[in-house]
Amino acid sequence: xxxxxxxxxxxxxxxxxxxxxxxxxxxxxxxxxxxxxxxxxxxxxxxxxxxxxxxxxxxxxxxxxxxxxxxxxxxxxxxxxxxxxxxxxxxxxxxxxxxxxxxxxxxxxxxxxxxxxxxxxxxxxxxxxxxxxxxxxxxxxxxxxxxxxxxxxxxxxxxxxxxxxxxxxxxxxxxxxxxxxxxxxxxxxxxxxxxxxxxxxxxxxxxxxxxxxxxxxxxxxxxxxxxxxxxxxxxxxxxxxxxxxxxxxxx
Amino acid sequence: xxxxxxxxxxxxxxxxxxxxxxxxxxxxxxxxxxxxxxxxxxxxxxxxxxxxxxxxxxxxxxxxxxxxxxxxxxxxxxxxxxxxxxxxxxxxxxxxxxxxxxxxxxxxxxxxxxxxxxxxxxxxxxxxxxxxxxxxxxxxxxxxxxxxxxxxxxxxxxxxxxxxxxxxxxxxxxxxxxxxxxxxxxxxxxxxxxxxxxxxxxxxxxxxxxxxxxxxxxxxxxxxxxxxxxxxxxxxxxxxxxxxxxxxxxxxxxxxxxxxxxxxxxxxxxxxxxxxxxxxxxxxxxxxxxxxxxxxxxxxxxxxxxxxxxxxxxxxxxxxxxxxxxxxxxxxxxxxxxxxxxx
Amino acid sequence: xxxxxxxxxxxxxxxxxxxxxxxxxxxxxxxxxxxxxxxxxxxxxxxxxxxxxxxxxxxxxxxxxxxxxxxxxxxxxxxxxxxxxxxxxxxxxxxxxxxxxxxxxxxxxxxxxxxxxxxxxxxxxxxxxxxxxxxxxxxxxxxxxxxxxxxxxxxxxxxxxxxxxxxxxxxxxxxxxxxxxxxxxxxxxxxxxxxxxxxxxxxxxxxxxxxxxxxxxxxxxxxxxxxxxxxxxxxxxxxxxxxxxxxxxxxxxxxxxxxxxxxxxxxxxxxxxxxxxxxxxxxxxxxxxxxxxxxxxxxxxxxxxxxxxxxxxxxxxxxxxxxxxxxxxxxxxxxxxxxxxxxxxxxxxxxxxxxxxxxxxxxxxxxxxxxxxxxxxxxxxxxxxxxxxxxxxxxxxxxxx
Numbered sequence: 001x002x003x004x005x006x007x008x009x010x011x012x013x014x015x016x017x018x019x020x021x022x023x024x025x026x027x028x029x030x031x032x033x034x035x036x037x038x039x040x041x042x043x044x045x046x047x048x049x050x051x052x053x054x055x056x057x058x059x060x061x062x063x064x065x066x067x068x069x070x071x072x073x074x075x076x077x078x079x080x081x082x083x084x085x086x087x088x089x090x091x092x093x094x095x096x097x098x099x100x101x102x103x104x105x106x107x108x109x110x111x112x113x114x115x116x117x118x119x120x121x122x123x124x125x126x127x128x129x130x131x132x133x134x135x136x137x138x139x140x141x142x143x144x145x146x147x148x149x150x151x152x153x154x155x156x157x158x159x160x161x162x163x164x165x166x167x168x169x170x171x172x173x174x175x176x177x178x179x180x181x182x183x184x185x186x187x188x189x190x191x192x193x194x195x196x197x198x199x200x201x202x203x204x205x206x207x208x209x210x211x212x213x214x215x216x217x218x219x220x221x222x223x224x225x226x227x228x229x230x231x232x233x234x235x236x237x238x239x240x241x242x243x244x245x246x247x248x249x250x251x
Numbered sequence: 252x253x254x255x256x257x258x259x260x261x262x263x264x265x266x267x268x269x270x271x272x273x274x275x276x277x278x279x280x281x282x283x284x285x286x287x288x289x290x291x292x293x294x295x296x297x298x299x300x301x302x303x304x305x306x307x308x309x310x311x312x313x314x315x316x317x318x319x320x321x322x323x324x325x326x327x328x329x330x331x332x333x334x335x336x337x338x339x340x341x342x343x344x345x346x347x348x349x350x351x352x353x354x355x356x357x358x359x360x361x362x363x364x365x366x367x368x369x370x371x372x373x374x375x376x377x378x379x380x381x382x383x384x385x386x387x388x389x390x391x392x393x394x395x396x397x398x399x400x401x402x403x404x405x406x407x408x409x410x411x412x413x414x415x416x417x418x419x420x421x422x423x424x425x426x427x428x429x430x431x432x433x434x435x436x437x438x439x440x441x442x443x444x445x446x447x448x449x450x451x452x453x454x455x456x457x458x459x460x461x462x463x464x465x466x467x468x469x470x471x472x473x474x475x476x477x478x479x480x481x482x483x484x485x486x487x488x489x490x491x492x493x494x495x496x497x498x499x500x501x502x503x504x505x506x507x508x509x510x511x512x513x514x515x516x517x518x519x520x521x522x523x524x525x526x527x528x529x530x531x532x533x534x535x536x537x538x539x540x541x542x543x544x545x546x547x548x549x550x551x552x553x554x555x556x557x558x559x560x561x562x563x564x565x566x567x568x569x570x571x572x573x574x575x576x577x578x579x580x581x582x583x584x585x586x587x588x589x590x591x592x593x594x
Numbered sequence: 595x596x597x598x599x600x601x602x603x604x605x606x607x608x609x610x611x612x613x614x615x616x617x618x619x620x621x622x623x624x625x626x627x628x629x630x631x632x633x634x635x636x637x638x639x640x641x642x643x644x645x646x647x648x649x650x651x652x653x654x655x656x657x658x659x660x661x662x663x664x665x666x667x668x669x670x671x672x673x674x675x676x677x678x679x680x681x682x683x684x685x686x687x688x689x690x691x692x693x694x695x696x697x698x699x700x701x702x703x704x705x706x707x708x709x710x711x712x713x714x715x716x717x718x719x720x721x722x723x724x725x726x727x728x729x730x731x732x733x734x735x736x737x738x739x740x741x742x743x744x745x746x747x748x749x750x751x752x753x754x755x756x757x758x759x760x761x762x763x764x765x766x767x768x769x770x771x772x773x774x775x776x777x778x779x780x781x782x783x784x785x786x787x788x789x790x791x792x793x794x795x796x797x798x799x800x801x802x803x804x805x806x807x808x809x810x811x812x813x814x815x816x817x818x819x820x821x822x823x824x825x826x827x828x829x830x831x832x833x834x835x836x837x838x839x840x841x842x843x844x845x846x847x848x849x850x851x852x853x854x855x856x857x858x859x860x861x862x863x864x865x866x867x868x869x870x871x872x873x874x875x876x877x878x879x880x881x882x883x884x885x886x887x888x889x890x891x892x893x894x895x896x897x898x899x900x901x902x903x904x905x906x907x908x909x910x911x912x913x914x915x916x917x918x919x920x921x922x923x924x925x926x927x928x929x930x931x932x933x934x935x936x937x938x939x940x941x942x943x944x945x946x947x948x949x950x951x952x953x954x955x956x957x958x959x960x961x962x963x964x965x966x967x968x969x970x971x972x973x974x975x976x977x978x979x980x981x982x983x984x985x986x987x988x989x990x991x992x993x994x995x
Contacts, residue, residue, distance in 0.1 A: 050834070071833070072833040073832075073833045073834070073835075073836050073837055073839075076833075076835060081834075082834055084834075088828060088830055088831040088834065089828065089831060090823075090824050090827040090828050090832075091827055091828065092826070092827045093824065093827055097820060097823075100820070101820060101821065101824050101835060101837070102835045102836070104817050104821075105836040106836065108817070109836075110836060110837055111838050111841040112817065112818070113845055114816055114817045114818050115813050115816045115818040115819070116812050116816060117816050117817060118597065118599070118815050118816065119815060119816055119817045119819070119820050120599065120815070122817070161835065165835075165836065373954075373958075376958070380961075382716060382717050383661070383663045383720075384957055384961060386663065386717070386720065387886060387953070387957045388954055388957040388958060390879060390882075390953075391950050391951075391953035391957060392954060393950075394879075394946060394947075394949065394950030394953065395947060395950035395951055398944065398946045398947035398950060399939075399947065402939050402944060402947065518876070522724060522728055522875060525721055525724070526721065526725055529718065529721050533717075563736075563737045564732070564733055564736045564737030567729075567732035567733065567735070567736050567737075568729045568732050568733060571725040571726070571728055571729040572729070574721070574722075574725050575710065575722065575725055575726070578718060578721075578722055579710065579714075582714060
């Protein structure tokens, strides 16, 4: 069954056609990678899905909910979480608070005036957050300020924040960008592990190693249009993809 | 028709002052990225440059004239300003009379120095700090500057007349072929407007036609990239700050005859100038100038008796009202650029 | 206690003790002695400490937690004051309805201003609030004169209707009271050379202040407070986390507006008059200053900041050259003259100069205010900070990239 269905999405910036009639489906429970050369429109596409940008035409359906025109917080509330290319975390807050906030958002909705409850006595939320931190291996650092983390740790924290909401769909924008090989492998392991929870994932990625270790399906985007789609091994051999991606060299 | 023209003319002098202050604010904001709450104080210091020069020029020595008696029958004490004894009575009197225009020359080095010291000594340390910190520290500086002026010049407004040649009014209406005595307009206001137009023109020409100006404009558009080109952008920005200080100072010098300088005039103008900058569009120089004149004229329209009768108090709040509407409908202001202060 | 954790309970009790015993603590010097001029234990000043403390605590809920810098909060204090005086004119001299209506009106007004201003952030927000405050100030001076009595300010009169009370008592305006206890009633205690004044109005302020402070603590420790800090830290992440930041900031804005109104109402309860100058933007600047000076985002900082500024204002503006000469009496005459000459611009009417300089120094060197100062001193004495402590310190370090 499809969890995400994008139909006929167009998006232009001035004269630049960033997305050209994109149709795209994600099967529930799979890991779906979007690859493509720089400037192919991957980030624009992702932004159109999460409400950061509004597509000029076309629809984005999440299950039977239309995401087009919804505000970011509403999209999150229906079950879509996002990991950014540069980690977006609450830098001045502690790690524990960083994870408690999304957990609360999931439980209490987009706004709750709980001004007379003590946050440190909310054991349900606290335990859940601690559990998540443990999953990503940051539980010892829970009282640290998030800004003092290394970049790799920040990304893991962001992942924990997203996972704490038990999203139905997780969007990851280049989750290993700028990481060392060792960190990349750690992240792959982590993503594989959380894959067991049955969360559907859409990954935008540069690193083919990551794509082929994670994804069950790959979509190739070039110059704002989808040029190929299929299983990783098929994509590997597709001459169109090699043409677009590497100018003919082998992957 | 003539009523409209009259209101436009009446709005020009205030509009000119708004435009000049807003121009400087925008220069500083655009180049240095700093929100300068002390800019009104620079305007005020300019006005007090005029006061100071006119006082300096009238410094006198006393001689006793035995041939004349005062009303008590004692020999008359005659005060003669030094300039009169140095340059002869006529030239001396003319110099004193023209003290406000002369203060333009006097104030340029002073304002440039004030600007330089402010930027190097304080503002430069705040480039990387949050905007709230910049607002707060310049707000503190504004208080300090105005209190210093208050300490030396007292709290009362100090009348500083324009040269006698520009005192009084002329019949503007008759000049443009209307019925006489319909539009009577003070000379000095028209001088102020022309002066402001000149300064604005000079600043724009400078930015447009010099290499320096080109680099500054490039810096306003994208500071980091210009920095990467190996251009010493910091020094140029220091110069821009000094320039903005001089512009604000000159606006103040020439405003002295219109409104007797007092120590809080800077704050009064600052709030409105900020509103002007926001209406014009943060970071847009033409926007600042256009909005300055626009709001000055609008304010004068709102003060018309007919309008006030219809909407009491509208003249007091029109500028703020316009600002609120503009900010809500066109967040970037009339001519604002994308990406300025939107993080 | 009271649903607070241990640390907050001790903080609350400390503040409570300070407030209750302030009339004793602030009068350390015997009456008539040289140093008696430094005493602050008289009702008028102590009331101001608490009233501005409330104002700053409320402002801190907005600025300290969400980082939205409002330059128009004095307008809410002003609206609260006018509402309070009108209650006294129309209803009763009992201060409770006056204070209550002050909070209500300030809350409604801040809801309106906040709803519009919060559609923008950063400096645009600051300028919008400033514009609203200046507008209210101008209107209070001009068109709204029937309500505000313009330049003279709104005062009680002998012919006020006062539905639930009397217009006058023995030909004079009745005193503001709390169910019969007049606000100006004081009990004086003379002990040796010392004279302590326990004033009814002060203790009413104290009760209100403690309630306001308690509410602030609860807000700081609540999920709501945590969300407000999230707004300050990263609003984008907050939105992508499924939280709508708008109602959070608006709620913070209205709460802080109500605190301002409460302060305005108490001012009226202590001294039943209200003037437009309370709404001027310099007055808004003052509360910003108190909050920063004490330490924005900390619980007790704003209270300290308010007390510090009001105390300095009082002392500095009272000192004059004669007093200075008294102090320097032991010094050679030339030196004394010189010292007086140097200090003169900063005292008496020059108090604002001192204030401005102090403000700049704090923003430049100690952006965290007095509380950061304490923390730094504390760290000096704690010889070896263990690694765990150094990272959990409140200062936000730059990301390690």
